[in-house]
Amino acid sequence: MTSSPRISLIVSLYNAEKYLRPCLDSVKNQTFKDFECLCVNDGSKDNTADIVKEYAAQDARFKLITQENGGCSAARNTGLKNAVAPYIALLDQDDMLHPQAFETLIYLIEKYQTDVASFSFVEVPDNFVLQNPPHYDVSTFKARVSNTPFQDFFTRKKGGQVEVWTRLYNKEAIKGIEFPVGVQPAEDTIFTLKVLDRIKNIVTVEDNLLYYRDSSTSVMNMGKTKRYVESHLLAGQILYDYFVKGGRLQGQDLENMRFFITRLFYKTCISQALRRIPDAALRQEVLALSRQKFAEFEQKQMFLPSKLKFKHRLAYRLFMNRYDTLARFFA
Numbered sequence: 419m420t421s422s423p424r425i426s427l428i429v430s431l432y433n434a435e436k437y438l439r440p441c442l443d444s445v446k447n448q449t450f451k452d453f454e455c456l457c458v459n460d461g462s463k464d465n466t467a468d469i470v471k472e473y474a475a476q477d478a479r480f481k482l483i484t485q486e487n488g489g490c491s492a493a494r495n496t497g498l499k500n501a502v503a504p505y506i507a508l509l510d511q512d513d514m515l516h517p518q519a520f521e522t523l524i525y526l527i528e529k530y531q532t533d534v535a536s537f538s539f540v541e542v543p544d545n546f547v548l549q550n551p552p553h554y555d556v557s558t559f560k561a562r563v564s565n566t567p568f569q570d571f572f573t574r575k576k577g578g579q580v581e582v583w584t585r586l587y588n589k590e591a592i593k594g595i596e597f598p599v600g601v602q603p604a605e606d607t608i609f610t611l612k613v614l615d616r617i618k619n620i621v622t623v624e625d626n627l628l629y630y631r632d633s634s635t636s637v638m639n640m641g642k643t644k645r646y647v648e649s650h651l652l653a654g655q656i657l658y659d660y661f662v663k664g665g666r667l668q669g670q671d672l673e674n675m676r677f678f679i680t681r682l683f684y685k686t687c688i689s690q691a692l693r694r695i696p697d698a699a700l701r702q703e704v705l706a707l708s709r710q711k712f713a714e715f716e717q718k719q720m721f722l723p724s725k726l727k728f729k730h731r732l733a734y735r736l737f738m739n740r741y742d743t744l745a746r747f748f749a
Contacts, residue, residue, distance in 0.1 A: 423479070425453040425520055425586070427507045428497030430490050431470070432460045437512035437631060438469050444548060444629075445509070446477060450520035455480045456497045461487025491597035491605045498596065506587040512631045513539075513583065514548050519627040522556045523586035526621045530563050533591035533617035537584055539628040546631060559623045567620040571611070572674040580610045584628060591617050603646065604653035607682075611657065615666065643695075647704050650686035651711050654679050658720045677725045683715065684726060688737050692746040709738060 427445060431438065445455050457470040459482060473480040485496055494508060505527065509515065519537070527535040564570050571578035595612050597605045614620075661667050661675045687708040695701040712734075715721035723731050733748035 423452050423454045423503045424524060425450070425505045425507055426497075426501030426503035426589075427453055427455045427509055428494055428501065429455060429457050429509045429511060430460055430493035430497065431457055431462060431466050431511050432487065432490070432493070433462045433464045434466045434511035435462075435464045435469060438466060440514055440548060441509065441511055442470070442473050442480070444514035444517070446473070446480075447517050448515065448520045449518050450524055453479060453520060454501075454503060456500055457482050458493040458497050459484045460489065460493040461485065489599060490602050491599045494597045495599070501589065504589055506589050506592070507585070508583045509628075510583055514546075514629040514631070516551050516627040516629070518554050518556060520586075522554065522559065522623070522625075522627055525556045526559075526561055526623065527586055527588065530561065530619075530621040532563060532619045532621045533588045534567070534613065534620040535586045536579070536620055536622040537627040538579075538624050539581070539584055539630045540626040541632050542629045543632055546629060548629060554625065559625055561621050561623050563619060563621045565619045567617055568611075568614040569671065569674075570620075571614050572678065580607045581630075582606045582609055585620075587613065588617075598653070598656055601649050601653050601656070604649045608653055608656055608660075612660065615661070644700065644704050644707070647687050647691055647708060650682060651708075654683050654715075654720065657682075662720075676722055679720065680722045680725045683712070683721050684730060684734065687712070688734060688745070689730075689749040692737070692742060692749050705737075705742065709740075712738065 429441065429445075434441075442455070442457075445453075455473075457473075457480060459467050459470065467482060467484060470480065470482040474482055483496060483500060485493065497508075498506065505524065507520070507523070522537065523535045526532070592613050595609065595616065598608050601608065657675070657679050662672065662679070667675055687704075691701065691704050691708055695704060712721060716723065723734050726734065729748045733745045736742075736745035736748065
């Protein structure tokens with residue numbers, strides 16, 4: 419490996435010991451060897467740091483950075499500040515990379531001279547063991563280059579892929595963009611949209627180069643909690659302030675963003691909150707919070723009911739008038 423690696427991989431870690439070895443093994447076994455792996459220990463209380471030290475003692479590419487607990491966004495931001503390579507990648511502590519992930523990404527981003535290279539992923543069960551992965555000829559991948567990455571995100575009505583760990587980023591192209599501290603989940607959405615607005619182009623392949631573990635301990639599988647709703651409320655506000663109030667967008671781009679924010683609020687704070695919070699007391703607390711915020715958001719025109727389908731507009735009005743059972747039927 420050269421003194422200056424080509425890729426800086428950032429892995430944010432919090433109480434990660436259960437899945438950390440398979441995760442780091444998938445990094446260690448990359449066919450592309452010229453990387454550093456920045457393991458940011460975000461105040462773990464288990465053996466996370468000791469496991470990373472084992473890998474670092476055997477392989478100088480692995481580096482341990484320890485900080486007080488500040489959340490995933492803070493840990494990733496620490497990684498961004500310490501990264502020395504011209505390209506940045508991210509990985510979650512319970513996921514695994516295909517052995518040719520880096521090989522493919524560096525090939526794509528350098529061949530097509532893009533700001534970002536992107537791939538797909540496959541969901542695997544909690545007990546998944548990475549064995550005998552397929553071998554690829556990376557030169558045969560069907561790559562798609564876009565010179566309108568922000569616009570392309572909205573070609574799908576629900577929006578494109580927001581997972582930040584499915585991409586390799588030119589560090590210079592995303593300079594200054596950080597993850598929003600205190601927003602989890604939904605931090606990926608904010609980071610991704612800011613990146614897509616900033617970059618000039620992106621190359622994409624649909625091949626699966628990451629194994630996403632459907633872990634019972636993951637944030638997305640811990641149920642729709644008050645924290646989950648509060649995070650998405652804050653995420654919508656951040657997107658509105660940055661893109662709409664900040665005057666960054668015009669025309670169809672602005673319309674797409676207004677719809678995206680409205681749908682983000684509706685889906686998280688009404689549809690999911692009504693359906694996916696089994697505890698009655700918690701559900702009522704979350705719904706009361708949502709009603710309070712929606713009254714404020716609609717007045718400020720951050721939330722635009724007119725952009726919703728008719729049945730969803732109806733569900734919203736029923737919800738605001740506390741007819742929750744009926745609202746749930748239409749939501």
